[in-house]
Amino acid sequence: MSRPWPGSWRPLGLSYDGQGVNAALWAAGAAGVDLCLFGEDGAEERVPLTESTFHVWHGYLPGIGPGQRYGFRVHGPWDPGSGRRWNPEKLLLDPYARAVDGDFTLNEATFGHLPGDSAPFMPKGVVVDESVRVDTGPRPLIPFAETVIYETNVRGLTMRHPDVPEDLRGTYAGLAHPAVLDHLIKLGITAVELLPVHHFISEPHLLEQGKVNSWGYNSIGYFAPHAGYSAAVRRGVRGGQVREFQEMVAALHRAGIEVILDVVYNHTAEGNQDGPTLSFRGIDNDCYYRLADDPQYYRDYTGCGNTLNVTQPHVIQLITDSLRYWATEMGVDGFRFDLASALARSLHDVDKLSAFLTTISQDPVLQGVKLIAEPWDVGEGGYQVGEFPPLWAEWNDKFRDTARDYWRGARTDVRELAYRLSGSSDLYQDDGRRPYASINFITAHDGFTMRDLVTYEQKHNEAHGEENRDGSNDNRSCNYGVEGETDDEKLNILRRSQIRNLLSMMLLATGVPMLLSGDEMGRTQHGDNNAYCVDDETSWVDWSLLEKPQWRSLLDLTRRVIHLRRRHPVLRQRLFFSGQPAYPGGLQDIAWFRPDGNEMNEGDWFEPSTALAVYLSGQDIRGRGPHGERITDDSFLMIMYSGWEDLDFTLPGDPWARWYQVAVDTSLDGDPGARDDVMLAGGTTLALPPRSLLLLRADHELWSAT
Template sequence: MARTGSRAWPGSWRPLGLSFDGQGVNAAVWAAGATGVDLCLFDEDGAEHRVPLSESTFHVWHGYLPGVEPGMRYGFRVYGPWEPEQGHRWNPEKLLLDPYARALTGEFELDDAVYGHNPGDSAPFVPKGVIVDERDTADTGPRPATSWSETVIYEAHVRGLTMRHPGVPEDLRGTYAGLAHPAIIDHFVNLGITAVELLPVHHFVSEPHLLERGLVNYWGYNSIGYFAPHAGYSAAVRRGRRGGQVREFQEMVGALHKAGIEVILDVVYNHTAEGGENGPMLSFRGIDNDCYYRLGEDPSTYQDYTGCGNTLNVTQPHVIQLITDSLRYWATRMGVDGFRFDLASALARSMHDVDKLGSFLTVISQDPVLQDVKLIAEPWDVGQGGYQVGEFPPLWTEWNDKFRDTARDFWRGARTDVRDLAYRLSGSSDLYQDDGRRPYASINFITAHDGFTMRDLVTYEQKHNEAHGEDNRDGSNDNRSCNYGAEGESEDEQLNLVRRRQIRNLLGMMLLATGVPMLTSGDEMGRTQGGDNNAYCLDNETSWVDWSLLKHPEWRSLLDLTRRLIHLRRQHPVLRQRVFFSGQPAFPGGLQDIAWFRPDGKEMTDADWFAPARVLGVYLSGQDIRGRGPHGERITDDSFLLVLHAGAEELEFTLPGDPWARWYQVVIDTTLDADPGAKDDDVLGAGAPIVLAPRSLLLLRADHELWNAT
């Protein structure tokens, strides 16, 4: 292919990407094995102007172009041999995205030309970069800097959360501006959450197999622009402001920060949207394939630890630089407070095995910027040895699927040992204590974007993914769910009472357990996906939060309970411990910090510890909480008794007497469908038996003083 265009000035090899300085643009792209690079600029008529970057320093091709303005679209064409059998896939017929582009525009369209092994110019069919003036920024405000022990996470989708909200103007629905609207922020504040964890907002495209079926990648786990906010979520871009997604995202972060809410991004650095060897050529594959990706023993193929066709090569220093540059950019310029790393085990692999001392984790641990943000691992991938729950190093927290599975099993009546249940309720010290981490290393969740909603978890025992066009083969078959007698929604009010109680039990356990709770958006109001447990490709009412549910008293009541639980957690440090329990007094002369009780009101023995769990009492002493305040002071609080009963029949439970309490006051009772809160005179005597309703959770405040009815 002929190379055309004017000659660039030498420019600089850093910073990478295209940088506007008020007079022109410096362009720099790392392509170690390439023989040449063209910067391709597109005018308003779509005409392409190619400028060879003739300078190369440290494998970075660079040049400076005076007079080039922000808003112009661009890409690269990279020259080199087409030798797939050697891992080399250069093809200058393919327009490539700048890995450091701050904004992207345009859609990915299916055409034979987007594949590197086919002839033809791909430029009309692929997204392009947008030159951004980074001096035009919005203030993201001071960070809330919420401590881990006080954090309550709300997992949400930018588009899905706002598309059906009646208080958000139609032109803002599905956008960053919509998420920043007061109607949404008021919901967050009233609910009491402290952080929003957003499903991927790095620019992504849909996979060819979805586009062929008329579907899209809705969740966004198919990234191709690690510095670019997804353009499809921008109201400014809809209005024709090319590159406006950058400032709009910053303004969203600023609005959330002003409300005291942190922003955590779900990031997908484990693979890219280019897929396997037969996937499209969009960026990395055509820039330097055998450096950016882990190749197979046959270099024409890829090692796939992600199930998505490829795996980024984090053993390569420049790939680590790309990831850490991206993280620092989002943390500094975009104001983001933390990151949840999708399939994080794939990033922790050295040559093949997961390596806690590997390059990626080592670099993250010493980075002065990233040390100060929240780091959350999804501690597994699909490769051999990829399951690493409890194995990530200090600074990292983890999605704790053992909490999820134990909670689901306990409440549906599957066999769960008391020991396992106790570990999950008390912060999972069996997973996190030995490496010096704290209870907040455990991100406690029962549902997430992937899988059943909370309502579907108690309504369906089988997945119902027929709408995906894959004959219901996709999605997990291990849901640990229960429909309690009938598959799907029912008009049987007694059945619905059981289901709603089970939702309250699951939410209650998650929000009262030690660790960091993560609530999935819509679960607080009974959202359903109709039994779909893998709605990644459905950008419609199935996936969007249905705010009209709040018109129904039973779901408003669920929202009220969720709010009450979160605010109880905020008010009482005994419910959000910063140090693991020991089963001993925190200070001489006090009560032991935690105690476990049988239905007869006696403490459990070693033999009880390994028995099946059906009912369990957990006493949390607030007299002296382990750990001290910022000035060395003791922390004291109320004491509580949490009682969980998963059986289907009534059960007598004796409330522990002295020295644990003289009276108990009911604070939460999940058997109350309309009002699960307590009344001021709802007081029970210590040492006396009470009758637990089937499938119920009670939280009782322990009173050590004599009760005065007057």
């Protein structure tokens, strides 16, 4: 090919304009950049980019179009001792590639410190015509307070679904299949939170063992949908993952469901100094990564070998360009940031005024999407639950731990439990955030499933080849006398009751609930609490569970509680409770009761208790409707009892209620609606069965059966 035209330093990446492509790569310290074009036979043509503007190497190539495979080779000194790791023998992925073709093959040539041309073993970027795209709108625009999140993996959700055609299982198209959408719609969730879909590769140590990364927390392409999740790519449509992803988003939007992506901007798949050279390391190592005092090594706040350097303006640009691309071009509605504390560090410490958080807060596009932080990393001072600024919601692990402890019978601080049930005002109110800053979860991809939480007290990760050393040892789980599955039906009834308690508490608590996919039908990973490298039936959702009555009834209960939450604004408060009437003359907005039916006094908050009741008044809900109107709803009394013997509990009478109607009763091991017609008078003393949750709708009028 003849010498390229000068082209432009922006936009970054390879952009097609109908006549050719503009190529632009930021590489501040490089001595030269070659654009490498690959033919259908794998032959490589190297085109030097001789223009450099603002540290961006660029050129325009007429006649190059969509489907073209490419990469970069970057020239410069090889001096790891000073943090400089340029090596033109290594083919590099474009950080801005919109699609990636081919797999990473583990070979010594892919490591910068070893000889050999890495091109035969590297995936390549693919030129995409971005003027041809699927309309993913209109967006559902679900208010955060009304959101119910379903965390899932694109592949794991559909690999065992009997109604999804085999060629679509494990793909974006499979997730958008009507049978899957029907399940999500009937369940009542409002958003799917997808484990990473940025193009990722498996870690070398997994490939050496014949394993793969099944979660995707090993990103290398921040603009490219993972090719392995694309049915179109399987059929040989190069770059087809872009359109397929957009079609999935469009289908979910039509179903009224938002799409939230779990994004991994804290580290990349290149690992530590001994890892492969795939992209950033070979483009400008000491700009893209945080280097240690000895710059041949990396600062590792992530536990994954490296940490992206978000004190560097171009790295912040990369991240925000990526976020805006997914929000605007791909239709995504929000992002959950893995190990977000690593992104919020300035020089070393986590800083609410860091460049990253400041940039996000003023971005007009990103202000309009849901932002969720995993508010910790593995570095010193990395645990930051409750410390992120306005606009951000957070995974609330304090809710997780408190809920697990309460239901397994651990000694639980009543004040802690009350805070978690009422929106965690102790964490989020002082900086002006709302209750929906708290993402309430009990299980997530990382850890036990809900069923395993009540079946195993020890992790069982032996299949990972790490002698069961990986995964958390702090599971706060309980097996109730037998480790693992059992044929003891009495024990199984108890375990199912505990699942119902955990799920119901999470879905009824103030905040935003997040449900792990498959928990609604009793999915098990057989005690594996770190299934990141397990890509088989262990980690895939088992849809055949719905053929069993006990798990079908669990699904029915989950649907019931989610739909109760969606119908009743009193169960999804937008403002924090005050313990006072929302308006003069009304009932206080929240009240807490002892088993004798009286309100808790100051001393009660310092006594351990297995029973707690909370009354949520719907007479006047704090806050106004969109037109300034008062919001009214039913009132509810939720009673939780984690003890092991029957407990007498007296229902509060006037002014709280004259009658109560049963809405949820987790003691029922079967039809969740079996007590719908049961009415209980205020002042009645109930014999609460052990380990149960009861939600009662309050009625202020006299009621009589006819």
